[in-house]
């Protein structure tokens with residue numbers, strides 16, 4: 001049986017001529033235009049990135065390698081005694097676009113076991129940080145601490161660097177990162193919240209199950225971890241964490257530098273940190289408005305308006321691309337509805353009530369182009385239910401999942417030899433001139 005790396009090598013070599021032909025024969029074909037709005041407004045919607053790993057349609061939501069979330073969960077081999085696939089099978093699928101056989105999944109599980117030993121200097125670096133550092137700082141520091149052993153950096157410095165094979169050392173680093181990041185996340189969790197009482201890896205378990213084990217979680221949480229990491233993996237390449245990782249790696253900075261940077265972007269409240277903000281908002285809402293009364297739609301409406309009138313965003317709502325409820329939200333909601341106990345949980349009911357009210361309020365507010373919930377509006381409630389109440393840790397969970405997408409993407413970036421990223425700036429005076437002239441004259 002071919003290993004994942006051998007299969008990937010064949011895929012990349014078969015794919016390369018498509019990219020080469022497009023640039024050589026059709027390089028000047030126009031695919032988009034840029035308006036002043038887009039230049040000032042965060043490059044929204046400009047088609048200038050390429051990825052085949054996932055695609056985000058504004059109406060339909062994410063497809064991983066052409067499959068919707070339900071189709072992905074359905075197609076992939078399941079973890080033992082579970083309705084959910086292993087993260088390892090999903091990694092194989094993201095990298096190759098092929099649904100793996102059980103034997104291929106077992107191959108990845110075994111490969112990851114060989115990659116999971118984290119050097120002790122990473123633990124030393126984490127222990128040296130103030131305990132009240134944000135856990136995303138800790139995760140980002142751990143990535144940088146690992147950098148010295150980067151196989152890509154070693155290959156670059158070997159004097160034998162070769163553009164055609166460079167992806168192979170990116171694959172090695174990428175695989176080390178995805179195999180190790182849940183171990184590091186569990187260490188951070190135990191360091192920060194459990195008095196540094198660490199739990200050893202269970203070598204019998206797949207990635208999601210082992211993460212659950214290492215943070216002292218229940219049997220049921222194993223599926224939560226698998227689902228969570230898969231759902232948060234990839235959302236095409238324009239979002240801040242994926243784009244940053246791609247951008248930094250485009251300078252041939254190795255995957256550790258690149259993903260540390262990606263994590264720093266994920267830690268922003270408009271991006272991955274929104275999942276902690278949602279819990280913060282919801283708990284504060286209960287404390288402020290529902291001390292002696294049950295939550296009602298009227299109270300939620302008032303709290304939402306108070307937030308908006310204070311000039312703040314409603315966390316967990318809105319999206320730069322999506323124009324409907326995020327299917328990742330719906331997938332987690334379905335998990336809640338199908339889980340006895342969680343279905344009747346007070347916090348889940350409150351989040352469901354916010355789901356009924358917030359789109360109405362945001363529509364009336366009239367600013368956001370998308371009043372519907374995104375992934376972050378639903379994820380915290382599940383963690384909270386399973387006793388993971390330290391909500392500043394939630395973005396770390398996002399970061400563990402997002403590593404899969406970012407690492408698959410940069411492996412392919414190198415495989416296809418994508419260039420260093422370098423868009424062109426203009427000045428405000430230039431924009432004013434082109435505005436007065438009715439547009440820039442393209443000669």
Ligand code: CMX
Pocket residue numbers: 239269270271272273274308312313314315316317318319320321367368369370374375376
């Ligand atoms: N609450 C209040 N106002 C919102 C809003 C929200 N949830 N979402 C958007 N808006 C506002 C924007 O701030 C913007 O206001 P200004 O014109 O005053 O600048 C206006 O509506 C238009 O924004 P938009 O085009 O609809 O949205 P953007 O593409 O600019 O931003 C996003 C997208 C996600 C950053 C924004 O919707 C937001 O801030 N949401 C809340 C934070 C959040 O949940 N982030 C997580 C996103 C998913 C993820 O990456 O993890």
